Amino acid sequence: MVKSILSIALFGLSAGVVKAQDTLLVQGTTPALYISHVVKKGENFYSLSRAYGVPPKEIAAANKITMDHGLQLGHQLHIPLTNANFSQKADASGTPVYHKVSEKETLYRVSVNYNKVPLDNIRQWNSFQGDGLKKDSYIIVGYLKGGSGATVAAPAPAPAPRKEVVKNEPKEQTPPAEPVTPPATEAPRKEVKKEAEARPVTDTPETAPAPAPAPKPAAPVVASGDFEKLYDQQTSGGKKATTEKGPGTWFKSNAVGKYYALHNTAARGTIIKVTNPLNGKAIYAKVLDVIPQMKSNAGLIIKLSDGAMQALGTTDARFYCELSYDN
Template sequence: MVKSILSIVLFGFSAGAVQAQDTLQVQGTSPALYISHVVKKGENFYSLSRAYGLPPKEIAAANKVNMEQGLQLGRSIHIPLTAANFSQKAGAAGKPVYHKVTDKETLYRVSVNYNKVPLDNIRQWNNFSGDGLKKDSYVIIGYMKAAGVASEPAPKVEKVKEKALPVKEAAETTVTLSPPPPPPAKDPVKKEPETHPVAEETTPAPAPAPAAAKPAAANSSADFEQLYDQQTNSGKKADTEKGPGTWFKSNAVGKYYALHNTAPRGTIIKVTNPLNGKSVYAKVLDVIPQMKANAGLIIKLSDSAMQALGSNESRFYCELSYEK
C-alpha cells in the first residue's frame, strides 16, 4: 500500500510539462526517421508524450522498453517522426528539425533520404537560392508539430506571420476604401474625376507589370542555354549520348533539372527529342539512383520538361549533348 502511494506521488511530480530539446536533429533514414531525447530528472513516458505528440505506448515500443519499468535518467530515447508529430508540407509550422550536411552531399540527396520532401520546400525553409550545400551546415527538413514543441517560436512560424500580415493590411485597406464613397457626392470629389491625367498615368503602369512577369520563366530557361554555350563553346566541345530517359517529380518552374551518371553536378545538358526535334536545357543535380527501375537509363528529367519535349511516355528515347 505504501509503495503504491509513493508511486502515485512520484508520478505526480514527474507529470509536469517537459520541453523538447532546443535543437532537433534528424536521425535514421526514410521511413524510419527519429530524433534522440536524453531523459532528464522527473521525465516519464507521459511527459514525453505531451512534449513530442506521440502516444506513450508508441514511444515505449520504439525503444523496446516496458512502460512499467519507467525511464532511466540520462538514457537516450528514440522519438519517432511520424505523420502525427512531423510535417514536411510547404506551410508546416512548429519547431524545425535539422539535418547535418555531410561531405559532397546534394540537396537532391537530402530530399530522397527524408521522405522525398520537395526541393522547393527545403529552399523556402532555409532561404536557399541555389542547390549547393556546405559540409557541416544544418538544413531544415521539416517541422515538429507536437503541442509541447510548437509552443516554442520557430523560424517558419515567423515567416508565416510575415506573409499573413500583408493580406490583413490589404483587407484593412479595402475596408477603409469603402467609407470614402459617400463623400464623392460632394463637389470637391466631382473635381477629381475631371482630372484625366490620373487615368493617363494608370494606363501605362499596368502594361509593364504583365510584361515583366512572363519573361521571368523564359529568362530562367535561357540562362541554362547560355551556360551550355559557354561550357561547350557553342556545341563545338560537346559529347553526345543516345538512349532511354524518364522523369521525376519537381516543383521547379521555368527551369529543367536532370540526374546523370557521368556529367558533374552543375553541367548543362541539351536534351533533344529526335521524333519532333524539340530540345530543352537541363542542369545536373546528382547521379541516377541505383534502382532496378532505373536500369539502362541515360538520364532522368524533371517532369516540367515533359511538355517542352512534347512527350507523354513514362520512358522516351532521347539524344544528349554536354561538355566533354
C-alpha cells in the first residue's frame, strides 16, 4: 500500500519535469524509428510516458531494461516513434522531428528511411520545392504528438519565462514593435535636422525625408558594432554565454541597419549572437519579444528581422542556426 502511494506521488511530481532536447532528431530506420532522451533529475518511466505519448513498458522494452530497474541520471534512452505518438500526415501538428542531411543524400532516400513519408509532405513542412538537399541542413520528417495531458517540445515552453506572453499570443504582427528603439524616441524632434547625419534611424514620419539619403551606407556598421559591444558586456566576452541550436525563420521589419529578434527565453533587450554554420557568417540581434505561439512557429528557436537574415547569407524560409546569449 505504501509503495503504491509513493509511486503515485512520484508520478505526480515528475509529470511536469520532462523536457525534451532543443531539437528532436529522428534516428534509426523504418520500422524502428526513435529519438534520444538524456535522463534528468526527477524523471521516471511515467513522466517520460506522459511527455512522449509512449506507454512506460514500451520505453523500458525499447531500452532492454525493466520497470523495476529504474532510470539512471544522465543515461541516454531510446524513445520509440510509433503510430501512437508520431504523425507524418500532411496536416500533422505537434513538435517537429528533424533529420540531419548527410552528404549526397536525396529527398527520396529520406522518404524511404522514414516510413516512406510522401515527398510532398516533406516539401510542405519545410517550405521548399524540388528534391535538392544541403549537407548538414535539418529538415522536418514528421511531428511528435503530445502525450496525454503533456506537450513535449524544447522550443515550446515559451510562456514560462515571461508573464506578458499571454498578452502577445494572439498577435502575429509583433514586428511593428521592433522599430521603436530607445535612441529614436528619446531624441528631441526639433533637433532632428541637426542630427540627421549622425542618426540615420528615425521613426518620425515628418522627418523621414531629411535622413533618407544617409542611413543605408552607414547604419549597418554602427548598429552591428553597438550590439556586439552590448553582447560582450552581457556575456563577459562570451564566458557566460548560453548556446542553442535549431531552426529559425524571419519576419519583415522596417528597421534599417539594426537586427532584431523574437526569442522564447531571453529577456527583452538581450543581444543574441546568431551564426549560420553553413557559411560561418554571424550577426548580433536585439530581442524584442517572444515568438507568438502559432502552428507555423512550432519548433522555432528564433525569428529574425529580414535584414538579419540577409546578413547571414540565407534565403530559405527556415534555416538552421546557432545562438549564443546571456540567459
